[in-house]
Amino acid sequence: GEDVEQSLFLSVREGDSSVINCTYTDSSSTYLYWYKQEPGAGLQLLTYIFSNMDMKQDQRLTVLLNKKDKHLSLRIADTQTGDSAIYFCAERGTGGFKTIFGAGTRLFVKA
């Protein structure tokens, strides 16, 4: 079945760039999403990319999509301590009935 994989932990220094990677298996994915979960809270949609795009930039966030390799990445420029959270990659296929989430990458930002 469909699967989404992410590394579980990433540690960076404040001010550096963070790159969180994700791979997925469903070739029918139309939208790919990044969600952010802060402690004690639900997930919030951070950004998304449509499957016919290679890149999307939104302020400090850059999403790169390599559709051939089914690889998605989220780059956070000038990472701040407030960016410490769990980041989930997710994909939703054409039918839209199911969204498959990765296990989440916990980002630690050291001051």
Add this chain to the structure above:
Amino acid sequence: EAQVTQNPRYLITVTGKKLTVTCSQNMNHEYMSWYRQDPGLGLRQIYYSMNVEVTDKGDVPEGYKVSRKEKRNFPLILESPSPNQTSLYFCASSLGTGASSHGYTFGSGTRLTVV
């Protein structure tokens, strides 16, 4: 404010005692879904609903029931909870049933402990 509201936030119960976790959204969303979050496993879908009276199983439906009698409400029912249902539960909704740029709006979560 547009939101998904879950209740309760925290619940400790005993094995076998029926419970209901409520979920309500005020955005007129057609699609609603329940997920459970477990360490190292991410979010796994329990049930989803594409509209009133239309529900279907997700990846881990065993031990759960849902109903969608009204568009805004999508309660999760555990008829006979067991310790392996101890988890963090999230309700989510989205505009329409197709994939879109809107993604999901999530509730704040319900932490359930079954002893």
